[in-house]
Each structure stands twice: as structure tokens, then as C-alpha cells.
Amino acid sequence: MSNKNEIPILIGALLVTLGIVGGGGWFLFNRMNPATVGPGLSTTGSMPRELQANVSTGEKVLVPTMDNETKLFASKAIAEGKNQEALQQLTQYLEKSPNDPEAWIYLNNLRALDHNPLQIAVVAPGGQ
Secondary structure, eight states, rough: OOHHHHHHHHHHHHHHHHHHHHHHHHHHHHHSOOOOSSSOOOOOOOOHHHHHTTTTTSSSSSSSOOSSSHHHHHHHHHHTHHHHHHHHHHHHHHOOTTOOOHHHHHHHHHHGGGGGGOOOOOOOOOOO
């Protein structure tokens, strides 16, 4: 083969090789470092501000109730990362108010943290 014919073939082979290696590296990087929520609960992300006020993983109360004090303490404990304290507060609150779905959701989320849960978004009706 002459040099004139080899150069375009070598450049083409180099580009194909770089594409395969680069694509494989990108794939592996994204598999090793997924853009997911960390080990705790979080609602940060690229969400519009209008929606952020109506989203909570327990760090704020979305549906205020009449006997709200214990529930507020629990949500504050969740926001501070004091999950055991929040678990106790929510359990105490639900003994008095067993029909509060928001408190049950937060309590079950805290219980699930012990078992490496998947995180999903759930739409629940609010009082507004």
C-alpha cells in the first residue's frame, strides 16, 4: 500500500477507536457516578421555584393540622438529619392523630432509610 492510501485509513481508524473508548468511558463514568439523591433525603435539584414550595421529604410540613407542634418538631429534626428523634416524634404524633397521611409518609420514609430504599416521587393531594 502506498502512503497516500494509508493516511486516511489510519485517521479513520483512530477516530473510530477514540469514539469507542470515549463512549465507553462516558458510559462507565455515568454508571459509577449516577446523578441520584445521596443517602439521606433531599429535594434539591433543577425544579422550578413554584414547585419547590410544594415539595417535601419531611423537612417541612405541607399540610398543617390542628395539633401540629409534634409534627413540626419532627420535620425540623428531619431537616437537621436527626432521623431517630424524628422517628420518635412522628410515632408519638401518630398515636394521637392516626389519620394524618403526611405524617405516615414521613414516618415510613424514615423507616425505609434503614434498608437502602429507592427514591420515587409521589403526588399526594394537599389541602389547598
